[in-house]
Amino acid sequence: MFSIGDLSRRTGVKVPTIRYYEQMGLVAAPERSEGNQRRYSRQELDRLAFIRHARDLGFGVEDIRALIDLSGHPEQPCGHADRIAEEQLLSVREKIARLKRLEAELERIASCCGGKTVGDCYVIRALSDHALCTDEHG
Amino acid sequence: MFSIGDLSRRTGVKVPTIRYYEQMGLVAAPERSEGNQRRYSRQELDRLAFIRHARDLGFGVEDIRALIDLSGHPEQPCGHADRIAEEQLLSVREKIARLKRLEAELERIASCCGGKTVGDCYVIRALSDHALCTDEHG
DNA sequence: TGTAATTCCTCTAGTCACTAGAGCTTCAAG
DNA sequence: CTTGAAGCTCTAGTGACTAGAGGAATTACA
Numbered sequence: 328m329f330s331i332g333d334l335s336r337r338t339g340v341k342v343p344t345i346r347y348y349e350q351m352g353l354v355a356a357p358e359r360s361e362g363n364q365r366r367y368s369r370q371e372l373d374r375l376a377f378i379r380h381a382r383d384l385g386f387g388v389e390d391i392r393a394l395i396d397l398s399g400h401p402e403q404p405c406g407h408a409d410r411i412a413e414e415q416l417l418s419v420r421e422k423i424a425r426l427k428r429l430e431a432e433l434e435r436i437a438s439c440c441g442g443k444t445v446g447d448c449y450v451i452r453a454l455s456d457h458a459l460c461t462d463e464h465g
Numbered sequence: 466m467f468s469i470g471d472l473s474r475r476t477g478v479k480v481p482t483i484r485y486y487e488q489m490g491l492v493a494a495p496e497r498s499e500g501n502q503r504r505y506s507r508q509e510l511d512r513l514a515f516i517r518h519a520r521d522l523g524f525g526v527e528d529i530r531a532l533i534d535l536s537g538h539p540e541q542p543c544g545h546a547d548r549i550a551e552e553q554l555l556s557v558r559e560k561i562a563r564l565k566r567l568e569a570e571l572e573r574i575a576s577c578c579g580g581k582t583v584g585d586c587y588v589i590r591a592l593s594d595h596a597l598c599t600d601e602h603g
Numbered sequence: 604t605g606t607a608a609t610t611c612c613t614c615t616a617g618t619c620a621c622t623a624g625a626g627c628t629t630c631a632a633g
Numbered sequence: 634c635t636t637g638a639a640g641c642t643c644t645a646g647t648g649a650c651t652a653g654a655g656g657a658a659t660t661a662c663a
Contacts, residue, residue, distance in 0.1 A: 401584030408588040412575035437550035446539030450546040
């Protein structure tokens, strides 16, 4: 049996976050000690590690809920799980593409500030005048 | 004079967001019509466009506040504006690096699901077992 | 000038995924 | 048997908005 602190150390999920997951229904409410403290089994540790891992990979809570449901029905076809992972991959790729556009724009803005005062600072001018942008961001 | 809707159409900032910015003190409270509706001048349109542009580039509200303060003092040295932009650039680069690690991991997870059912689905297995990861993410 | 459609107003509350803090109780070690 | 860490519940705050209720003002057209 693990205390909530044990669970936290083993999974890297913070204590208040574990309680929050319980409230959200992502993890089941565990047994309690006589003094009303949470006591977890190995199974619950595994589930929390699963959640942690999926969160690290950027899955949202609803995705995770779906994946957990699926993993509880091992006889079902796994197309749904695949689709969730694929969507997450697409979303990550979109974010990367968008951030790269921003990176290019910021490089341009930040690198060529030749002014000594704010009055002729390129950073401020570039932000004031969208027409200076080479690329459509956002 | 522009109504809040005009301003919204011209800058691409949504109406409730403009009111929110006013509440946050990012834009000044404008004049009002006899019937208590907001009436904006050209200057306020420019400032909102500036904010929109900076938000698109991922600057946080506090950064924008600082940049606006700076742009109101054109005689000051612009090192501070430069620094804000540089920091934003670094933060964007970090996000890109992190997302690329996730992308690699997700590609591996999503691409090689050979199972027909959840029971042997690689997506679920990979999430259950961090040891399957090639890379430390998160 | 009338009226109908659109836009505007304020206010509260919700989003996401936590995080922080107050004030109290229980547990484990020495 | 005491002390200090860890646990408990509850409320509220974060960032940057977004949604909705319920009502008032403005604008377009007949």
